[in-house]
Amino acid sequence: MPVADRPIARVLGIETSCDETAASVVEGGTTIVSSVVSSQIDLHARYGGVVPELAGRAHVELLTPVLADALEQASSDHSGRGIDGIAVTHGPGLIGSLLVGVAEAKALSMAWGVPLVGVNHLEAHLFASLLEQPDLGWPLVVLLVSGGHTLLIEVTAPGEYRIMGGTIDDAAGEAFDKVARFIGLGYPGGPAIDRISAEGDPAAYAFPRSLPGDGYDFSFSGLKTSVVNRVRKEPDASTADVAASFQEAVVDVLVTRARAAAGAVGARAICLAGGVAANSLLRARIEAACAEDSIGAFLPSRALCTDNAAMVAAAGYWRLTRGDRSGLDLGADPNLRLVSTV
C-alpha cells in the first residue's frame, strides 16, 4: 500500500510488551488525546507474577476493544480518521505479547495507509516525561526502574542515550514482587509494599545495601535473600517493619547511584521512569536529593510511570517526524537494546 506522505500530527501508539494491553492517541508528540490501558493484574495475581502464555492470550482478546476505545475517545473511528501514523512497542519484553501488538500495528498501517514505526519500550519510558514536561533540559540522567529493568541512562538529547549502569541480577520491581510474595502481600508487590510501609519502621531492620563495582550498577538479589532469611529466623516479625526496611534499602541504593551518576555527567535533572517510579518513598527521596544538589527532578505522574501507550505514541511521533519508518516485515525483539540512533 502506498504510504501517505502527509505531515504527522496525531499518532496512534500500541503497547503490549508485558501484561498491559494499551492504545493511545497523542497529538504533536505531547498532548494525550486518549489513553486506554487494560491491565491483566487480576489474571496473573494468583501466580505471583506474569505468566507469559496467559499474557499473550489476554492481549489477543483485549486488543480490539482497547483500540476501539482509544479511537473513539479521540473522536476517530475504525477507519482511523485523523490518525497520521502508528507507533508500536517491538521490544524489549515478552515475545508472545510483543508480537500481538506488532501484528495489529502492521495490519492497521496497511488498512489505513499510514506510516508505521517500531519503538523501543525503554525509549518510550523516557518519552513519558516529555508528555508532561515538554521543556526538559539536557543532559538528563534517567533512572528507569520497573519489573523488568533497572537502568541509569544518560540522555544528552532525544535519541542520544548512554547506558551508565544496570542491575546485575534482579530488577528492582522484581525484588519488590518477590519480597511481597514471600511476606504474604500478594501481587503486584510494589504498590502493596509501598502501602504497608507507611505503617512500618524503616529502621527496624538493617538490610544490606549492595553497590557492586565502582560504576553505576545495581544488585538486589542479596537484599532479597537477606529479607527471606530474616523472616525465616523471626517468623513473628512485623510485616510492616520488614516491608518498610526493605523498601528503605532499595530506595537508598537507587537514589545513591542516581545521584552519583547525575553528578558525574553534570546532569541538569534526574528523571524517573518505569513502574517502580510510582513508589512514593523513591519519589520523595529523589526530589529531596535533587533539591539538595540544585538540579531538577522530573517525576512523571503515576499513570505515565507504569506501562502505557501514550509514551509509545510520543516516542513514535518523534521518530516519525524525523523520517524513521518500519517496513511490514517488522518483527519483535524480546532483548532489544537501547542504543543511540542520532
Added chain:
Amino acid sequence: MRVLALETATDLVGAALLRDGAVSERSHLGGRAHAELLAPAVEEVCALSGTTLAEVDALAVDVGPGLFTGLRVGVATAKALGQALDLGVLGVSSLDVLAAGAYEAAPADRSARVVAVIDARRGEVFAAAYDAGADGGGPDGPDPADVRTDRPAALAPEELAAWCDELAAGGPVLVVGDGAVRYVEQLAPRPGLDLGLAETVAAPSPAVLVRLAARRLAAGAPLQAATDIVPDYRRPADAKINWEERAPQRTAPPPPGDGR
C-alpha cells in the same frame, strides 16, 4: 466475492486472495518468523491480484490448532484488519484445511477417508478423521466439517496409531499433516494407512484455506465480528496447568512466574 485468507497455524506462513474465482497466493516456510512474513505476504497477494484491501469483502483466518505464537499473529492480524476495514472474519480449523488439501490433492478413490494430523509438540498431536462416504462427497468433494470426527484432546503418537488402525479396518486411510510427517515411522508400516501425500499436504495452505472459506461463505456461513475471533489453542497455558494440578496440596505461595 473477494476473500483474503491468513495462514499461520504451522511453520508455513502466508496469505491468499480469491477474486472472481482466481487465487493469488504467497507463502513461506518461515520457521518462527510468522509476524515478519505475514504482513508482507498480505501486501503481495493484494498486488498480485490487483486488489486493494478496501475492496476485500471478507476475511478468513486459520484459528488452529497449531503453534500458539503463530495463531496469535494470524488472529491478531485478522482482528485488526477486520476492525479497520469493518469486515467480518471467518475462522477455519487447521485440520479442516488439511483435509480439504487432501481432497484437492488426491483422486476421489484415495481420499474417501482422511486423517488430518497437526504436530502439537511435546510428543503429541491434534487429529481429526474425515469420511466422505462412498460417493466421495460429490464432484467438489465434501466440506470437511460435514464429515469430520474430532478428537479434541491431544493424542500421543501411539493413541493416534491405534485410532488410525481402527479407522483402517473400514478401508484405506489417507494420513496428512505435519504430525503425520513427524511420526511417519510409527504410522507408515501399518496396514491400511497411506502416507503418500503426507509431505505434499504437510501444512495447511493459504490457497486451500481461501477456497474452503469462500465455499463456506457461499453456503451461507456467518462471519464473526473481529472481537469474537479467538485461537483454538486446545491446551491451557502452562503455568495454569501446573498451578491447578498442584492446588490440592498447596500451602506456600506459588513459585516465581517466568518473569518479565
